[in-house]
Amino acid sequence: VTNPAVVIAVAEALRRRGAAKIIVADGPALQRDAWQIVDAVGLTQLLAADALEFVDLNLANVHATPNAGQRLGMPVLYYPEPLLQADVFISIPKMKVHHWAGVTLSMKSLIGTMPGKIYGWPRNIFHLRDFNKAVLDLNLTRACDYAIVDGIVGMQGDGPVRGTPIEPGVIVMGDNPPAVDATAAR
Numbered sequence: 001v002t003n004p005a006v007v008i009a010v011a012e013a014l015r016r017r018g019a020a021k022i023i024v025a026d027g028p029a030l031q032r033d034a035w036q037i038v039d040a041v042g043l044t045q046l047l048a049a050d051a052l053e054f055v056d057l058n059l060a061n062v063h064a065t066p067n068a069g070q071r072l073g074m075p076v077l078y079y080p081e082p083l084l085q086a087d088v089f090i091s092i093p094k095m096k097v098h099h100w101a102g103v104t105l106s107m108k109s110l111i112g113t114m115p116g117k118i119y120g121w122p123r124n125i126f127h128l129r130d131f132n133k134a135v136l137d138l139n140l141t142r143a144c145d146y147a148i149v150d151g152i153v154g155m156q157g158d159g160p161v162r163g164t165p166i167e168p169g170v171i172v173m174g175d176n177p178p179a180v181d182a183t184a185a186r
Contacts, residue, residue, distance in 0.1 A: 002094045004043040006150045006171065010092060011052055023082055027057030027112050029122035030161065034058065055082050058116035069137030072129050077141055078118045084142065091144035091177065095170075095184055096155030097163055100131045104160050105181040106147030110138040139177070147180040148173040 011022050024047060028034050034056035038044050047054050060080035067077050083089060093109035101108045111123055111134065119125050126134035151170040155163035172184040
């Protein structure tokens, strides 16, 4: 998972730039209780110390949004309202491999923003229809505005769950998610 220190550092940088409200959010695919993961990685105490709100995107209210990509044959996509209401949406994924997508970086991680209460866990409808088309549709409909890939410790091998940790020792970031992801993949 993304290093909690990276999440807190991003929040602190946003506050210094005048952000009025910062929401940390996730929609875990394999664990229905997002707070269990937040607790396990030590993020709960950091969120409290920095007065940051956490939202479980799997359970948030949703809004039907026209699918701008139309590659999946799904005319609408149900996005969590906090994601649609955000002035700036920043994706902060962990740098790791993925057995279907090759890598999990900022663009693929949008699958994790789609609510489990609509699409199930682990969002099998996207996997079964066409995983690559799903990533494209999500990014054409509501891409992140900024991508920050945590490659302090990454994963290679059988990802996204059973891989082997590696230490690239990098953070790759920018306002062009395809370019950020291409750089991180290299």
